[in-house]
Amino acid sequence: xxxxxxIRNDFPILKEKINGKKLVYLDNAATTQKPLSVINAxxxxxxxxxxxxxxGVYTLGAIATQEYERIRKKVADFIGAEESSCxxxxxxxxxxxxxxxxxxxxxxxxxxxxVILTIMEHHSNIVPWQILARERGIKLKFIPLRDDGTxxxxxxxxxxxxxxKLISITYVSNVLGTINxxxxxxxxxxxxxxxxxxxxxxxxxSIPTNVxxxxxxxxxxxxxxxxxxxGIGILYSKREILEEMEPLLGGxxxxxxxxxxxxxxxxxxxxxxxGTPNIAGVxxxxxxxxxxxxxxxxxxxxxxxxLTAYALExxxxxxxxxxxxxxxxxxxxxIISFNxxxxxxxxxxxxxxxxxxxxxxxxxxxxxLHDALGISASCRVSLYVYNTKEEIDCLIKSLEKVEKIFSxxx
Amino acid sequence: xxxxxxxxxVILEHxxxxxxxxxxxxxxxxxxxxxxxKVDGENPICGDAIYIQFLVEDDKLEDIKFTGVGCAISQASxxxxxxxxxxxxxxxxRSLIIRFKRIMEGKEDFTEDLGDLLAFExxxxxxxxxxxxxxxWEVLLEGINKISKRAGG
Numbered sequence: 001x002x003x004x005x006x007i008r009n010d011f012p013i014l015k016e017k018i019n020g021k022k023l024v025y026l027d028n029a030a031t032t033q034k035p036l037s038v039i040n041a042x043x044x045x046x047x048x049x050x051x052x053x054x055x056g057v058y059t060l061g062a063i064a065t066q067e068y069e070r071i072r073k074k075v076a077d078f079i080g081a082e083e084s085s086c087x088x089x090x091x092x093x094x095x096x097x098x099x100x101x102x103x104x105x106x107x108x109x110x111x112x113x114x115v116i117l118t119i120m121e122h123h124s125n126i127v128p129w130q131i132l133a134r135e136r137g138i139k140l141k142f143i144p145l146r147d148d149g150t151x152x153x154x155x156x157x158x159x160x161x162x163x164x165k166l167i168s169i170t171y172v173s174n175v176l177g178t179i180n181x182x183x184x185x186x187x188x189x190x191x192x193x194x195x196x197x198x199x200x201x202x203x204x205x206s207i208p209t210n211v212x213x214x215x216x217x218x219x220x221x222x223x224x225x226x227x228x229x230x231g232i233g234i235l236y237s238k239r240e241i242l243e244e245m246e247p248l249l250g251g252x253x254x255x256x257x258x259x260x261x262x263x264x265x266x267x268x269x270x271x272x273x274x275g276t277p278n279i280a281g282v283x284x285x286x287x288x289x290x291x292x293x294x295x296x297x298x299x300x301x302x303x304x305x306x307l308t309a310y311a312l313e314x315x316x317x318x319x320x321x322x323x324x325x326x327x328x329x330x331x332x333x334x335i336i337s338f339n340x341x342x343x344x345x346x347x348x349x350x351x352x353x354x355x356x357x358x359x360x361x362x363x364x365x366x367x368x369l370h371d372a373l374g375i376s377a378s379c380r381v382s383l384y385v386y387n388t389k390e391e392i393d394c395l396i397k398s399l400e401k402v403e404k405i406f407s408x409x410x
Numbered sequence: 411x412x413x414x415x416x417x418x419x420v421i422l423e424h425x426x427x428x429x430x431x432x433x434x435x436x437x438x439x440x441x442x443x444x445x446x447x448k449v450d451g452e453n454p455i456c457g458d459a460i461y462i463q464f465l466v467e468d469d470k471l472e473d474i475k476f477t478g479v480g481c482a483i484s485q486a487s488x489x490x491x492x493x494x495x496x497x498x499x500x501x502x503x504r505s506l507i508i509r510f511k512r513i514m515e516g517k518e519d520f521t522e523d524l525g526d527l528l529a530f531e532x533x534x535x536x537x538x539x540x541x542x543x544x545x546x547w548e549v550l551l552e553g554i555n556k557i558s559k560r561a562g563g
Contacts (some may be wrong), residue, residue, distance in 0.1 A: 343482075344480060344481035344482060345481075346458075346480075346481035346483070346539070346542065347417070347481045347482045347483070350416060350536065350539060351413055351417075354412075354413050354416070362457060363457045367457065370457070376457045376458075376459075376479050376480075377457055377458075401413070405413060405417050405422070406417075406422070406482075408417075408419065408422040408423070408426070409422065409423065409426055
């Protein structure tokens with residue numbers, strides 16, 4: 001039985017007071033809070049077995065390496081990857097996508113090749129491709145949205161061609177909460193022998209996912225959006241693809257043999273992990289995965305669904321609110337963006353902050369999407385495992401204060 | 411901090427009825443007179459934007475107008491600023507901008523002579539919102555620097 005109040009006890013920060021009020025943390029799409037077990041695992045590493053990985057012959061180094069590799073396996077199991085060599089640790093989703101752009105795209109994409117993106121992408125799944133477009137002359141195509149905030153699949157079908165080499169698409173929109181039909185997209189892509197990269201930053205934390213069943217070619221996501229530490233991201237890819245890819249960073253750990261004019265790359269995944277990695281971060285991430293596994297991803301998904309339905313219902317009841325994204329709860333995740341009473345999102349966020357409520361305001365690193373929606377900014381509420389209905393009630397009550405202040409003079 | 415200390419009536423009033431809002435219609439540019447200066451500024455973090463047009467004659471800011479999109483704080487600050495700088499000499503404006511920046515950054519104190527700007531005192535305690543207050547001021551500073559360079563060159 002999913003006991004959210006018991007879960008909350010595991011998160012020390014939820015007891016903090018902000019501006020004299022109880023913290024109501026509703027910015028989980030930016031980063032999630034960390035349970036004590038994750039915090040402790042990170043400090044235990046520094047206290048008890050801090051050593052560099054894959055280097056020392058001494059016991060301490062062996063323990064650190066063993067733990068680091070144990071967690072690689074854990075990540076592989078979490079997403080259903082066939083083997084742990086298919087898991088590359090990066091510093092975040094952004095680096096993981098860049099690794100595909102440079103390690104794979106730079107090698108295999110040529111002038112005239114097409115990369116298909118969507119208008120709802122985060123800047124980190126747009127800019128690397130723009131850089132590659134400048135460098136390689138590849139063509140970028142953007143799939144628009146339908147009025148309900150879902151992907152325009154008709155446009156998707158008409159956009160693909162024999163020049164399409166990659167479809168790089170977000171799992172879940174970090175603004176609209178839209179869950180994209182990844183399975184369908186992968187099937188179509190593979191029919192035309194294009195690869196598919198999934199930006200899973202907002203999807204993997206909430207949706208039980210199996211990369212083998214989905215048959216995706218690349219999956220990028222971040223630890224810190226799923227209870228883990230910042231500075232850790234994952235790139236998953238298939239062995240045969242990784243084997244062909246070039247490294248992004250040259251340096252220590254990523255080589256087999258270095259002579260003065262040439263080097264031989266290390267095997268996968270080490271080839272892509274030049275330099276000393278964020279070992280403590282990886283250790284902490286392992287604990288975060290344990291935490292989510294203990295809750296059960298199906299339960300996490302269900303909890304978010306119930307809470308999102310409640311939040312949508314309560315927000316919709318307010319006068320003068322515009323909610324973006326699908327109305328159908330089955331098509332969306334726990335990210336809800338809105339505008340209220342024509343009050344600028346920053347002003348809304350400042351007023352809520354005075355009540356201890358943390359929401360995001362701005363363009364959420366998705367300016368093309370905001371352009372398409374015809375707005376410059378929005379307010380974003382995003383829910384996770386520890387959020388409650390009471391917190392949503394608190395949000396609704398505080399939004400009434402926004403109205404009071406901005407009704408000045410009317 | 412109470413919300414009333416942030417969203418003071420002066421700020422809300424300027425936000426709802428911005429002064430000098432729009433564009434200068436007479437974009438004339440005759441020999442020897444600095445033509446209309448247009449300068450834009452955007453805050454890349456939040457996407458707030460301020461567009462300023464102003465006209466300088468004999469080293470005096472004869473007219474100024476602004477448009478923009480953004481929060482109450484950034485837009486009210488722009489409105490108050492245009493009222494304060496209109497008719498002043500470029501050097502006086504420059505010192506006012508530099509002084510107000512120092513004040514918002516906490517390096518100097520507010521003084522009574524600042525008039526409507528006193529409304530921003532509470533916002534000094536909200537580090538992320540200080541740049542909203544200063545956006546229009548940074549844009550105008552960039553504009554008068556352009557004018558000075560043009561005159562100097």
